[in-house]
Amino acid sequence: MKILVIGAGPAGTRCATRIAERDPAAEVTLCGAEAALPYDRVALSSLLAGEKAVPELITHELMALRAQRIAYRPATTIEALDRDAHVAVTARGERIGYDRVVIATGSRAIRLPVPGAELAGVLTYRSLNDVRAMLSAARNGGAAVVVGGGLLGLEAAAGLALRGMKVTVLHPVGWPMERQLDAGAGALLARRMGLRGIAFAMPAQLVAIEGTVRVSGVRLADGRVIPASIVVMAVGIRPDTALAVASGLDVGRGIRVDGCMRSSDPHILAIGECAEVEGRCIGLVAPALEQAEIAAATLAGEDARWSARADVAALKVSGTAVWSAGDIGAESEAVTLRDEGEDRYRRLFLREDRLVGAVLYGDVADSGFYLDLIASKRQVGRMRAALALGPAFAGAV
Ligand SMILES: Cc1cc2nc3c(=O)[nH]c(=O)nc-3n(C[C@H](O)[C@H](O)[C@H](O)COP(=O)(O)OP(=O)(O)OC[C@H]3O[C@@H](n4cnc5c(N)ncnc54)[C@H](O)[C@@H]3O)c2cc1C
Missing domain, CATH: 3.50.50.60 (FAD/NAD(P)-binding domain)
Structure with a gap:
């Protein structure tokens, strides 16, 4: 065959x-x-x-x-x-x-159809060739604008900053990774990345990319212009x-x-x-x-079937551990644990006594425990009060 x-x-x-x-x-x-x-x-x-x-x-x-x-x-x-x-x-x-x-x-990768989107130096982040283009631009230093503060945008921003570029992330919502993180974890993440020299413009709307043949900067809806020698579109x-x-x-x-x-x-x-x-x-x-x-x-003629499980997202190179899984929508009840001294944050999302989603920031060691609870749809019942403390406490209840 x-x-x-x-x-x-x-x-x-x-x-x-x-x-x-x-x-x-x-x-x-x-x-x-x-x-x-x-x-x-x-x-x-x-x-x-x-x-x-x-x-x-x-x-x-x-x-x-x-x-x-x-x-x-x-x-x-x-x-x-x-x-x-x-x-x-x-x-x-x-x-x-x-x-x-x-x-x-x-x-x-989606390219936003704004004026200037076809200029040299406007890149996407999907393939080996895209990374080669970013690395070659980063050799000259300069400034980069990353459009999109989702998972990929933040990984691009972290990488370009490590390569010596001055990076600004534009994001239309008030905190990064809003589809995976709630506002609390998003704010901690932006602050942590800020300490590594990455600037955030949030909420910000890109209206045009400036330049003649090559990119020279981006223009925002509020009239601000941010200079840049490359623009990385990470918008989905x-x-x-x-x-x-x-x-x-x-x-x-x-x-x-x-x-x-x-x-x-x-x-x-x-x-x-x-x-x-x-x-x-x-x-x-x-x-x-x-x-x-x-x-x-x-x-091969076998009867196998695929069915979806909870989505999991983990950020790899921001210098801090972030993990989220399942549904972190507004219709759930949330249990939050915040330890600012340790830069640690957890938010668990419950519906009808079951864990439906979780966001872990700073310490993600218990991610497997929460993923199992989401996948098994087990009732959390008596362990609810200790749930945010992880399996060592909640598991023993
Ligand atoms: C920078 C980056 C980081 C990521 N990090 C994570 C992560 O941490 N965790 C995670 O789960 N996922 C991550 N992803 C997503 C993950 O890479 C994708 O889910 C995965 O690659 C999907 O695999 P695929 O084979 O379906 O598609 P792809 O990897 O997109 O492969 C499709 C291939 O088909 C080729 N192709 C397209 N059309 C044709 C054609 N007509 N003829 C021949 N070839 C064609 C394309 O060129 C491409 O090489 C990341 C993606 C990127 C870009």
């Missing part, structure tokens, strides 16, 4: 290797639009921060892929699928026959469904698939950030890898 995996990110690469392991007779081809060997996208922040070098990011060497009989085709973008003929067409016009396809095209991602749309598959926000990862065409599966399951697209690597395993099982 000829299996074509499109997209050599974490999901596509995991799926290709699992298919090859299960079926030694399968002819697996892995096509990736990027020129690099498959690499760990999550570790890009460690590369930017100088904690890792490029070779340490590579997850699959060519020899290892060959040993698994996987034909790896880098710098190969699939533009369309001729679903009647079972042929994939590359951007160079080559035709690749298939029996089954797994689409794992991931997401694209959009599932990359271009190929699926061009091929006539059922597409919502992502490529619609069932729990077995099958698309509207039974010969085509979709996994990872480009896939939409039960109306939801994921934006994290762990579920993308789980979906890769499910797709490999489906192709």
Whole structure:
């Protein structure tokens, strides 16, 4: 059986290797639009921060892929699928026959359509090439503006500051990472990053990027202009469904698939950030890898199904530990523990006597305990009073 995996990110690469392991007779081809060997996208922040070098990011060497009989085709973008003929067409016009396809095209970084967005020096934060562009700009020092104070924006800001740039983060809400952190933890985080020289403009609205050929600064809605030699847009991602749309598959926000990862065409599966399951697209690597395993099982004729669990977010390079999971919405009751001396903060979100979400700042050692409680939907009952103190106290009740 000829299996074509499109997209050599974490999901596509995991799926290709699992298919090859299960079926030694399968002819697996892995096509990736990027020129690099498959690499760990999550570790890009460690590369930017100088904690890792490029070779340490590579997850699959060519020899290892060959040993698994996987034909790896880098710098190969699939533009369309001729679903009647079972042929994939590359951007160079080559035709690749298939029996089954797994689409794992991931997401694209969103670029805000403000005036000046196409100037040289306006970057996004998604790929190895994006980080190479940031590192090359940082060699000249200067100032950087990061648009977006979410997880990725803060990791970009921390990395660029470590590389010697003067960094300002623009964020439309009054505290960073507002989707994962409540206002209390967000304020502590901004203060801590401020001590490392990172400035925050919050709430701030970007209206234009200034410059002629290259960026010279950004203009805010309140009239302020912040000088910058690079602008990094970290304002979110959009599932990359271009190929699926061009091929006539059922597409919502992502490529619609069932729990077995099958698309509207039974010969085509979709996994990872480009896939939409039960109306939801994921934006994290762990579920993308789980979906890769499910797709490999489906192709092997097994009945495996994927279902969503609580989202977990952890900040990697801000110099402080931040972790959040589950639903931290306003409809829940909250229990808060704040220890300013220790720079430690916890907020737990409860609904109908069950833990539904948690934010940990400063000390995240108990994250597994809280994640288990969220996932198991156990009633917290008598342990509620001690819950914020962690398992050593709450677990014993
Ligand atoms: C800097 C950074 C830090 C992150 N940190 C975390 C973290 O701490 N925790 C976490 O859970 N997640 C993190 N993420 C998100 C994580 O990287 C993604 O969830 C994960 O990469 C999704 O994997 P994927 O294989 O679905 O998609 P992707 O990794 O996006 O891979 C898709 C690949 O398909 C290629 N492609 C697209 N279209 C085509 C085509 N037509 N033909 C061929 N190839 C194509 C793309 O070029 C890309 O290489 C981070 C992301 C970034 C950018």
